[in-house]
Amino acid sequence: MTHAPAPSDPRPGVDVPDGRGRTGxxxxxxxxxxxxxxxxxxxxxxxxxxxxxxxxxxxxxxxxxxxxxxxxxxxxRGDGATLLLYDLGRRTVLLTRQFRYPAYVNGHPDGVLLEAAAGLLDADDPETAVRREAAEELGVHVGTVEHLFDLFMSPGSVTERLHFYAAPYAPADRTDAGGGVAEEGEDIEVVELDVDEALAMCRDGRISDGKTVTLLQWAVLHGPFREGRR
Structure with a gap:
């Protein structure tokens, strides 16, 4: 039987440090x-x-x-940042494919999602964070980035504010294999898609990650792939 702490017991994270050294x-x-x-x-x-x-x-x-x-x-869980990398000339975007247990346990067929690169800010500012994630997950050295907007993705229960960015890339910018940080349990596949195929995947459910759908819709409605822009 689990012992429920009495009111006078020191409470980890409140009265005494928890496993991450936090109180209050x-x-x-x-x-x-x-x-x-x-x-x-x-x-x-x-x-x-x-x-x-x-x-x-x-x-x-x-x-x-x-x-x-x-x-x-x-x-x-803290705030996060996400980045859509696009190649305007070849009309491609660079995404990740990785296993997400919360999606798997809530009905996704295999829990493997296609997503834009993203991560928590931790101690970094949002732009530094997206550059870090692009390097770790996609193996891309990012140049100039564009800040798009900041959104609360699940405001009914999750406090996270997500900072959205976009940036161009070229094949020469892929200086590493990517794949994430193995020590943190990441096992990430880098996926390059034609933007029209990516949009079709949003429509039929093959891309079902909210931040990624948002970024792809921005890219064709207001961003580099909008009609009339070349």
């Missing part, structure tokens, strides 16, 4: 003042694994002026 994880959100219709009452740390799961209790003033008490769980 229950303080996040308590000082929010930007929305007068939201008053945070309590923050509980329900999981202090590599990332942090919290349950927050707050008062919410509805549009009719009445107040309700609500609870929400938030998954805090």
């Amino acid at each position: 994880l229950d303080r996040v959100g308590r000082d929010l003042r930007g929305n007068p219709d939201v008053v945070v009452r309590d923050v509980e740390v329900t999981s202090d694994g590599w990332h942090v799961l919290r349950r927050t209790t707050f008062d919410l003033r509805r549009r009719d002026g009445t107040w309700t008490v609500q609870q929400r769980e938030t998954y805090d």
